[in-house]
Structure formats: structure tokens, C-alpha cells
Amino acid sequence: MAALEIGEKVPGFTLPATDGQSVEFVPGESPAVVIFTCNHCPYARAWHERLNDVARDYAGRGVQFLQVNSNDVNRSPGDSLQAMAARVSAGEFAGPYLHDESQKVARDFGATVTPDVFVISADGDLVYHGAPDEDHDEPKLEAQWLRAALDDVLAGRPVELASTKPVGCTIKWVA
Amino acid sequence: MLGSVLAELGHEPGLVKYVWVEDDATALEQQFVGSPTFRVNGADLFPADPREQYGLSCRMYIRRNGRPSPLPDVEDLRAALGTALLPKELEPQPN
Secondary structure (H helix, E strand, O other), X not given: OOOOOOOOEXXXXXXXXXXXXXXXXXXXXXXXEEEEOOOXXXXXXXXXXXXXXXHHHHHOOOOEEEEXXXXXXXXXXXXXXXXXXXXXHOOOOXXXXXXXXXXXXXXXXXXXXXXXXXXXXXXXXXXXXXXXXXXXXXXXXXOHHHHHHHHHHHHOOOOOOXXXXXXXXEOXXXX | OHHHHHHHOOOOHHHOOOOOOOOHHHHHHHOOOOEOXXXXXXXXXXXXXOOOXXXXXXXXEEOOXXXXXXXXXXXXXXXXXXXXXXXXXXXXXXX
């Protein structure tokens, strides 16, 4: 399963959020960030606040921000829909937290770990793929790689740093 | 981190045995709740929630500053090892 290449058109999808409502991602409607994350991974949790700060900071600038949990609940019970909903109810998410139960969206994007960050241009092209910033353990970095990519996209510039190595726990695939 | 903490406590890094858990069967056999797990004489230095399922997973530790981490806080590790391991001078000596 290969990850999407920079410059490649990304696939759209429709997934349920924790309230049962379907959320649709249509590439080409606006710039967007799709983050594969989960409840149980220490890297995802360490970067979580930074990522949701980005979601809040860029919401007013027309960026759609979607966080997707693709982990198999049988291998990772902590990633159940109920556990996801509890975190949303607790106010931990700045936007929808989507459940990719079939894992199809993760496969379509070539996501491998949590968190795995994909930035999509308003044309529907993948323009950044990788980690939020250099160090999960340094909050002061403020997801600077993700912010820089978004700033480039919103300014109409080519993304200067288009690819970094995503860091995190492996997505828990169905056995 | 483990090696340096052991050295600080006066123990040899060679004391450490690494066990690779690469499949679900081994995880079940080892009662393994995630990586890394630190055991001394079979006892987990950081006992997991009993509801945790055995399997191939990452463990989430909470550092002393409250941040989630893939590794324990070095101070917690030092304290746990210090409690679990006898000081070198108190180890039984050969006759």
C-alpha cells in the first residue's frame, strides 16, 4: 500500500463523525488537512493539542480540518467509537473526529501511523505529507511544518517543505 | 535511557534482557500490553490498567509534567528501578 505522492489528486470520502452524522470530504472545494490519529497512541496524544490549535487558528481562513481514526477496535479497544465520542464530548477536538471503520480511507491515503498528516490544496492535490513538526515532545514547535504548509497554500505558493517522515504508532490494521 | 539509569544505580546494562514481541500469540504468552514494557523479575515496573488488552500496541506513559509519552518519565524509571533492584552492595556475594 503506497502513500499518495506529493502533487497527486487525493480521493474524497464520506465518514461518520462521533455524533453519527456523515461528514463529506470533497477534494477541490477548499484547502484541507486530513490527519489520521487515534485515542491510544502516545505520539498522537502528544501532538494532539498542537494539531487542534492549528485547526482553531486556520478555521476562519477556509481550511477544512478532519481527524480520522482508522484503528481496528478489536486490536485497539481504546479506539472504540464510544471512546472517540467521549473525547469529543470532553471538548478535545476542534472539529469532527471521524470513524474509518473499514480502514478504506487510511488505505486510500496510504496512511501508516498516528498521527499522519496530509495537507490538500484547494485544487485537490496533496501538497504536504508527514509529521506536524520535528518533535512530538516539544509543544513549543507548534506543529510548525503543518502551519508552514498551510501558509504556503493560502498564499498561493508552492509548499516549501512538502514531505517529512511521519512519526507515530502504526495504524492498527484488521488482522 | 534504560542503560544510563541502570548505570547511575550502579548496575550493568548487560542486566537487561530484551524480548521482541512480534505477533499476537507472543503478546498473549507474555501478557504484553504494549511497547515498551519494563519488567524486573517478571513484575511490570509500571503496572498497566487491568482492562488493557494483550497485543501489539504502544504503551502510553504520562510524564511528571502531565504530557503523554511513548516512554516513562526518567525520574519515574529511576525511582521504580531503584525500588525493584537491590543496591549493588547489598547483592548476595558468592562464598
